[in-house]
Amino acid sequence: MERVECLLFDLDDTLYPSSLGILSSCAKNIVDFMVQRLAIPADDAPHLCISLYRSHGTTMAGLVSLGYTFDYDEFHEFVHGRLPYDALRPDPALRSLLLSLPQRKLVFTNADRVHAEKALSELGIEDCFERVICFETFNRNGTARVVCKPSLEAFHHAISIAGVDPSKTLFFDDSLRNVEGAKLAGMHAVLVGSHMRGIACIDTVHSLKEALPVLWQEEEKDDSGDELLQNAADETLAVPSEVVPVAAS
Numbered sequence: 001m002e003r004v005e006c007l008l009f010d011l012d013d014t015l016y017p018s019s020l021g022i023l024s025s026c027a028k029n030i031v032d033f034m035v036q037r038l039a040i041p042a043d044d045a046p047h048l049c050i051s052l053y054r055s056h057g058t059t060m061a062g063l064v065s066l067g068y069t070f071d072y073d074e075f076h077e078f079v080h081g082r083l084p085y086d087a088l089r090p091d092p093a094l095r096s097l098l099l100s101l102p103q104r105k106l107v108f109t110n111a112d113r114v115h116a117e118k119a120l121s122e123l124g125i126e127d128c129f130e131r132v133i134c135f136e137t138f139n140r141n142g143t144a145r146v147v148c149k150p151s152l153e154a155f156h157h158a159i160s161i162a163g164v165d166p167s168k169t170l171f172f173d174d175s176l177r178n179v180e181g182a183k184l185a186g187m188h189a190v191l192v193g194s195h196m197r198g199i200a201c202i203d204t205v206h207s208l209k210e211a212l213p214v215l216w217q218e219e220e221k222d223d224s225g226d227e228l229l230q231n232a233a234d235e236t237l238a239v240p241s242e243v244v245p246v247a248a249s
């Protein structure tokens with residue numbers, strides 16, 4: 001693998017664990033929005049929420065593609081405004097880990113800027129990244145189409161905005177299909193929080209130093225850790241789609 005120059009991190013369920021329940025709360029709020037604001041029958045909304053998430057990257061993108069019109073800022077406020085942010089606590093171990101990494105570091109999330117900044121701030125890592133690429137980076141209120149991960153278009157935008165060489169970029173995400181998307185866009189990618197055969201995986205970003213010591217050996221070429229990434233480079237992309245119980249916005 002070529003020397004890694006840039007690290008691109010998903011936010012939700014990647015920089016903090018899914019066990020905190022932030023995204024499951026988010027999914028419930030999305031269903032409430034669908035029922036209360038879009039008049040989608042309560043019996044249909046949970047299933048539609050998940051199926052749109054699977055087919056369009058986010059439930060919101062799916063709703064827009066179906067022709068529902070709503071204010072995107074209102075949607076984000078409704079969905080994220082009531083999240084249990086108390087569950088997010090400062091993570092000094094993650095902070096020092098991130099700060100010790102010599103590469104450029106950016107966040108790439110499908111969430112809106114308010115949520116991203118709030119979550120990063122609660123974790124105490126908001127100043128560890130040079131930029132947050134988020135919903136507003138690609139999308140304007142009222143546009144008829146939402147651009148988001150895992151579409152190649154979103155990854156190409158992110159690569160261009162970050163000004164990185166994808167072959168020297170390492171992407172981290174808890175979503176298998178986002179990991180697949182990053183690989184299609186030419187990046188190296190690591191799945192966080194679950195295991196999938198043939199995909200480079202880590203349990204948590206906290207284990208980065210043990211899993212990828214090569215990241216700290218910037219100048220001197222060292223192959224330790226390459227084995228993990230070689231899986232990503234060699235693996236065919238024909239893996240089953242992930243089963244996702246909740247829908248991120």
Ligand SMILES: [Mg+2]
Nearest residue numbers: 010012013174
């Ligand atoms: Mg995530």
